[in-house]
Amino acid sequence: MEEVLKILGELHPDVDFRTEKNLVEGEILNSFDIISIVGELNNSFGIEINAEDLLPANFNSAEAIYGLVCRLLDE
Amino acid sequence: MSFISVEFLVFCLLLFLGYFLAPRKMQWLVLLFANAVFYVSGGGFSIAFLAVTCVSAYICAVRVERVGETYREIRKNTCHTREEKQQNKAQCTKIQKRMMAACLVLNFGIWVAVKYAGLPVFPLGISFYTFMAMGYCIDVYRGKYPAEKNPARFALFLSFFPHMVQGPFSRYNNLKETLYEPHDFSWERLRRGGIRILWGIFKKTVVAYRFGMAAEAVFALQKPCGCVYVLVLMVSLALQLYADFSGYMDIAAGICQCLGIRLEENFRQPFFSQSIDEFWRRWHITLGAWFRDYVFYTVSVGKRTQNLARKCREKFGTGFSRMLPSYLALFLVWTATGLWHGTAWNFLLWGWMNLFFIAAGIFLAPVYKKCREFLHIREESRWWRLIQMVRTFLLFGYMEMVSGASSAREALRLTRLLFVWDAPEAMESLPELTGLGACDVFVLLFGILLMAAVDIGKEKQTDCRDLLCRMPTAVRYVCLVGLVYMILLLGDIGSDASKGFMYAQF
Structure with missing residues (x-):
């Protein structure tokens, strides 16, 4: 979880990712941010996030992103 | 069957009758x-x-x-x-x-x-x-x-x-x-849908028609001219396309509302955009969303693109490699969007111009921020936002002009004319050369004001139809009958041009 928060914090230092739950629908993260996050997550965790994983529900909060990482690590 | 025709009116009336008279499961x-x-x-x-x-x-x-x-x-x-x-x-x-x-x-x-x-x-x-x-x-x-x-x-x-x-x-x-799902008949839905249909027909037949006339006349102009004419052309093309395209969407959404069906919105007050990037999230929204979901995301998270970004990370550092997949995908998206509109060079150029403005906006964002701080400009200040809106509108108009030009030479000529001062002569001969009389200019100004009022209302989460429905019955009927009269008296109905919509060709 801390690794995910670090990646997000580097992208938007002004956002409190521990409390924010509406990152995509609240337009805090745009498409470019999401692609940057995907690249960082792929590199850091050795996973492969596909286009079908790019749903708002998977990126709306740090927990949701962490959940996606855990799911892909399990597969 | 054209949306603006008696046949279509009869078709819709028969559809409404058949739809609401049919058993609910058969609708x-x-x-x-x-x-x-x-x-x-x-x-x-x-x-x-x-x-x-x-x-x-x-x-x-x-x-x-x-x-x-x-x-x-x-x-x-x-x-x-x-x-x-x-x-x-x-x-x-x-x-x-x-x-x-x-x-x-x-x-x-x-x-x-x-x-x-x-x-x-x-x-x-x-x-x-x-x-x-x-x-x-x-x-x-x-x-x-x-x-x-x-x-x-x-x-x-x-x-x-x-x-x-x-x-x-x-x-x-x-x-x-x-x-x-089955729908029951509702007078309220019929009234609201009907108003939206009328509003769409007004935009198409009264406003888009006149801007189209002006744009056509300026495009065909052979005599030497300058920036005023080119600005008139840019503004005319932008507003013609908006009135035509969003007018169609209003008619389509209005028909659906009468039936109780919700159609996705394709416009969200695009001329309030402060950048080209934002503009494309407000204009033809569903096309942008299609390319985002099925081209942009597919390419940017694809194995090859991510591998390339990984290799670039070692050579060029994190900043560049992080954005590389997005820029590559963006290039493909805008090339494809240009080609979706047509294979002529001007459509491709139009796509790449959009790409350039969007990429520059993202890439230079830190520079813009520093400039604003240096000049003590507050980002949320009304004047600054207005300046950005006007800039975005003119950029859109310019790109429409380039995509509408008959050749590369013509687009270049028009671009060069933007820097030729011709205000005194142009103001005198403008009405004559655009083919617009005093009445047309008055109708256009009235149309623009109405469209701006409706869009400002929407931007503030107020549907003008709610305001209209809350008015006294007499005032409401005067407004609606006035709209119908304007369409019948001032609208282009029955001509070949009125039957087609600009985006239908794509």
């Missing part, structure tokens, strides 16, 4: 029949093309889903180790990808052949239903929602006539419930 079949009538009236051959797309997309989605279920079942029952599960998943994906590839090649192949190879026929709405059908197949492949098992219901989704001429690119999961 969607009435819609399906209406779609067939609309299609046949647009040329019988169109149905054959639509049928191929409809059948192939239906079969592809159902089969892709079935393969996924079968392999999941096998994985659950017989695969115990991680390697076995991964192998099973890889096999499943391989088969699904083959099916998807066949369906995509067939349908985009037909679309390319019809649109670019100069076939003598152009089936109604092929650009719209092909993209909608392929989006649906990709969504089912990605497991976003289950495939539609009833072929007639799927045919209704794909052939739904309000989104056939100029979009929007409806998504199956957004439209299915509202399309298939």
